[in-house]
Amino acid sequence: MKKIKDYNANSIEVIENLEAVRKRPGMYIGDTSAKGLHHLFKEIFDNSVDEYLAGFANKIKITLTKKNSIIIRDNGRGIPIDIHPKTNKTTIETIFTILHAGGKFGGKNSGYLISGGLHGVGASVVNALSEYLIVNVWKDHKEYQIDFKNGGKSISKLKILGNTNQTGTQIEFKADKNIFSTINFNSHEIIERIKEVAYLNPNLIIEYYDQKNEDQFVFHFPRGLTSYLEELTKGEIKFTSIANFKLNTDKRVKANIAFCYTKSIYENIISFANNIPTLDGGSHEAGFKIALTRAINEYALEQKLQQNGKNLDGQDVREGIYCIISVYLVESIVQFEGQTKTKLASPVIRNFFEKNLYQVIKDYLYQNKKEALEIIKYAYAAKKAREAAKKARQVTRELNIKAKKSFAGKLVLAQSKNPLERELFIVEGDSAGGSAKLGRDRKIQAILPLKGKIINTEKATLKSIVANDELSTIINSIGAGFADNFSVSKSNYGKVIIMTDADTDGAHIQALLLTFFYNFMEDLINDKRVYIALPPLFKITNKSDKKFSYAWSLNELKSQTDKIVNYEIQRYKGLGEMNYEQLWETTMNPKTRTLIQVKNTETAQKIIEILMGQDVDIRRRWIEDNVEFGLEDIYLNEK
Numbered sequence: 295m296k297k298i299k300d301y302n303a304n305s306i307e308v309i310e311n312l313e314a315v316r317k318r319p320g321m322y323i324g325d326t327s328a329k330g331l332h333h334l335f336k337e338i339f340d341n342s343v344d345e346y347l348a349g350f351a352n353k354i355k356i357t358l359t360k361k362n363s364i365i366i367r368d369n370g371r372g373i374p375i376d377i378h379p380k381t382n383k384t385t386i387e388t389i390f391t392i393l394h395a396g397g398k399f400g401g402k403n404s405g406y407l408i409s410g411g412l413h414g415v416g417a418s419v420v421n422a423l424s425e426y427l428i429v430n431v432w433k434d435h436k437e438y439q440i441d442f443k444n445g446g447k448s449i450s451k452l453k454i455l456g457n458t459n460q461t462g463t464q465i466e467f468k469a470d471k472n473i474f475s476t477i478n479f480n481s482h483e484i485i486e487r488i489k490e491v492a493y494l495n496p497n498l499i500i501e502y503y504d505q506k507n508e509d510q511f512v513f514h515f516p517r518g519l520t521s522y523l524e525e526l527t528k529g530e531i532k533f534t535s536i537a538n539f540k541l542n543t544d545k546r547v548k549a550n551i552a553f554c555y556t557k558s559i560y561e562n563i564i565s566f567a568n569n570i571p572t573l574d575g576g577s578h579e580a581g582f583k584i585a586l587t588r589a590i591n592e593y594a595l596e597q598k599l600q601q602n603g604k605n606l607d608g609q610d611v612r613e614g615i616y617c618i619i620s621v622y623l624v625e626s627i628v629q630f631e632g633q634t635k636t637k638l639a640s641p642v643i644r645n646f647f648e649k650n651l652y653q654v655i656k657d658y659l660y661q662n663k664k665e666a667l668e669i670i671k672y673a674y675a676a677k678k679a680r681e682a683a684k685k686a687r688q689v690t691r692e693l694n695i696k697a698k699k700s701f702a703g704k705l706v707l708a709q710s711k712n713p714l715e716r717e718l719f720i721v722e723g724d725s726a727g728g729s730a731k732l733g734r735d736r737k738i739q740a741i742l743p744l745k746g747k748i749i750n751t752e753k754a755t756l757k758s759i760v761a762n763d764e765l766s767t768i769i770n771s772i773g774a775g776f777a778d779n780f781s782v783s784k785s786n787y788g789k790v791i792i793m794t795d796a797d798t799d800g801a802h803i804q805a806l807l808l809t810f811f812y813n814f815m816e817d818l819i820n821d822k823r824v825y826i827a828l829p830p831l832f833k834i835t836n837k838s839d840k841k842f843s844y845a846w847s848l849n850e851l852k853s854q855t856d857k858i859v860n861y862e863i864q865r866y867k868g869l870g871e872m873n874y875e876q877l878w879e880t881t882m883n884p885k886t887r888t889l890i891q892v893k894n895t896e897t898a899q900k901i902i903e904i905l906m907g908q909d910v911d912i913r914r915r916w917i918e919d920n921v922e923f924g925l926e927d928i929y930l931n932e933k
Contacts, residue, residue, distance in 0.1 A: 311392055312446040313344045319473055322419045332483050334423060337416030338366050338465050343491055343569055345497050347622070351391070351462065353515065357503040359466075362477050372433030375452060386438070388609060390421045391446055410683050420467055421446040423474075427467040432460040445470060447710030450812065452749045473782065481507060488513050494550075494569055495622050519552035519618045526564075527616050531554040534665040539654050546624045547646050551582065553587030553617035555669055559676075561612040565619040567638045568628060576631070576638030578621045581647025587611050588648075589655035594670050597663075601674045611669070613676035629806035653930035658885070672917060683778075685756075705771050706741040714788035718771060719827070719882070722794040722803055725870025726877075730793070733882060740787070742771050747805040751813050765810060772815070782817040793827035793881065795868040808892060816894065824892040826907035827882045829872070833864040842882050 312524035315322050351370035358364060359923030374385040379701045381388045414615045416728040421427045422445050431438040442448055469477040481504050488500050492513035500513045515521040523536050534555040541549040565572045565579050572578070602745040621643055631637040659666040678817050716738045721727045727743025734741060748764050756777075759765055769776050774784040792807050804826060811824055818824055830844035832851050837860040845851040855861055869877060881887055 303611075305439055305645065314393070315419050315422035316473065318443050319423055323423070324476065328476050328480065331469055331474050331476060331479065332487075334420045334467065334469060335364050335366075335479065335484060336487060337420050338364070338467070338851075339487065339491075340569065341416060342366055342368035342370065342463070343495070343498070345463075346495060347569070352497060352503070353499045355501045355503070356484070356488065358479055358481060358506060360505045361468065361772070362479060363466055365466040366466060367430075368460060369460070369462040372461050373429070373463050375431060375433060375438050376430060386431065386440055386452060387448060389417050389449065390429065391418060392419050392440060401637070417465075418446070420465075423470055423766065424467040426472045427465065430464040432458050432462050434917070435459065447709060480508070481695075485511065489568075491569055492496045493525075493618075494566055495519060519550055519620065522618055523552050523554055523616055526562070526618075527554065527556060530558055530616070533668050534554050534662075537658055537662075539651070539658070541646070541650050541654065541752040543650055544642075544646055546627050547643060548622040549578075549643075549646070549651070550620045551617065551651065553615055555614045555665075555672065556616060558614045558616075560805045561615050561617075563615070563617045565621075565638075566634075567621050567630070567643075568623060569620075570635050572636060574631075574637035577640050577642075577644040578619050578638050578647065581644035582617070582651060583608050583612065583650035584644075584649050586655055589652050589659065590670065590673065590917045593656055593659040593666060597666075599670050601668065604677070606670075606673045606677055607680075610673045610677040610680065614672055619655075636895065658902065691879075704742060704767055706734075708740040711736050711784075713786050716740060716787045717789040717791055718787040719791050719793050720744060720768065720807065721869070723868070723870060724797070724801055726793070726868065729870060729872060729877045730882065731874075733878035735882075735884075740771075740884065743770065744803070748803060748810070750806060751810045761813075768807075768810075769814075772818070774818070776814040779817050780817060782815075782821045782823070785818065785823065788823060789825055790823055790824045791827050793829070795866075796829055796831050797867060800868075804814070811892070813900075819892050819894045822891060826890040827881050828888045828890060829866065829869055829877070831866060833866065833876075835862040835864070836860070837862055 297742075306590045319326050320331065323333040339354070339356065341353065342354045346354070346704055348370070351368045353369050355367045356365070373389060376385055378384070378388045380383045381392065383391075390782045390929075398416050424445070425443070427442045427446070429440050435457055437458045437460075438452055439451045439455050440448070441450045471477050485502060488502055488511075492500050493515050494496060496516050496518035498514070502509075502511045502513065504510070518538070520536050520538050530793070532554050536552055539550070541547070541551070563575070563579055563582070565575060567576070567578060587606065591605045621638075623640055627640055627642045629639040631639045632794050659669075710716050715738050717738055719730055719734070719742065721730050721741055721743050724743055725746060727741060729805055730741045730743075744764050746762075746764050749758055749762050751759060751765070754762075755770045771786070772790065773786040774781050790811075793910060802904040808824075828846060830846050831848075832845040833842055834845060834851070834854050835842040836858050838858075844856055845856055851863070857861070864871075866872065869881075872880070879886060
């Protein structure tokens, strides 16, 4: 990198007024994508809304033209047109060409006590980033106009167009295509912002005309936040009516809060400060949450509705809530974090809510005891579910820690990087495990020998499962979690194959493993990933030519021995009696083996509940009535 030798006054670039905005637009509007483009609309629109907040306008008309310009007109006072004492320019030219010139800085002497505009820089920033901008003002019985072009350059002095009895301001601008990646406004996004403002300001009428799509709308919601909540909760099951509160006991603060409770498991809180969406919340949301929690807990205590003498946490009382918070703060106390104002930082509003809103909510609970009871019942149910989930997470963490400790030296991994082609053989005993390790296809087949006893998970507690070395190792090997945290998409294997001895103990281990999979990894079965290997029961050796074959049933044994004069039969008592070549050929080779695919059916689940459950009498009666029970009732064969 070439070094700059000289660093002096000539190295410092001085950018005045709007050139700074054009050089670094992201500093003022966030970015130059579609999001930044719509930010321009919001700045001018917010200025018109501020006229409504100041009490001088009640109607705003917005037009999206066919040429992608935006026209915003209000019936407010009209921007001042007289000469500004500090700039010696008309005030309207000063506002649109000089940063930080506006009517929102002067406190009591300013034109606005409450405003949502970008601290007065919005109009000049929009002008700086526009191909052209035209301002019309109706004021003092005259209509005035001033035009700007190419990033805020004035192309005409303020001129009088004629006489009028109207008042207000109209601004038309077209974004500069050399600045933005797109200059096509999205009508849907414009409407969403208009609707927000109309809901927040019940006495304001907003007309929208979309010339490109030949649409027109009028937005006016006299019931305000109640209408807003009705719109937001469409499709939700509400178990309270909508509560709507207005607070204005402090001359510096006005607040409007509406909420209701639904059967949702989430909280939905939307907040605004001076009509600006505070997407990251802030002090008003914090104050509301504290007031709500305190009011509900005090009411529950006083009405003897507490459960187990426990207070509710904030997240408990907010489960299912839909809430809209709209606050208006005078300029002297409003504080935001960041230029784009997504988080309110005014401590006054938090204190105001903690003190005033708390009592209002508590009064609401006493006046609506039936709904209050439902809110508290729902909150305690949420608390119970949250504590159960916390316990489950703790058990999972303990299980993972335990599994990792017992994991080393057990699992023999497959080499393939593709989880779907990998197979995990869960093998009974070290002896069979040794043969399986030697005989396997190393690329796709992993071996996990079971060295200890597996517990019956139909009866076991989570604590017992955590304490069982074999189950914790199986969970860690499969790698997809368990119980409510199980995700089959995270499984390390496309097939999990249970391979046990063909005897009573082997059948018992199969039953215990299947019970575990049904109870804690059900989706592994639903996704057709659980299988049982079928090793042969017999080896038949022809003494004449020393050749041998295998039989998987008594019928197969009889069929083969009928063809041989002189033979020897070996009954396999365990997998370990086979050498690794025999185990591969009969049980593990995908080309020659027979697997039973485990299915999930109501019958299977019922049988597990009966045979592995706590009720001994039901189990005994079922066995007595179903002595002919066979594998075909549970399994689907795969050859």
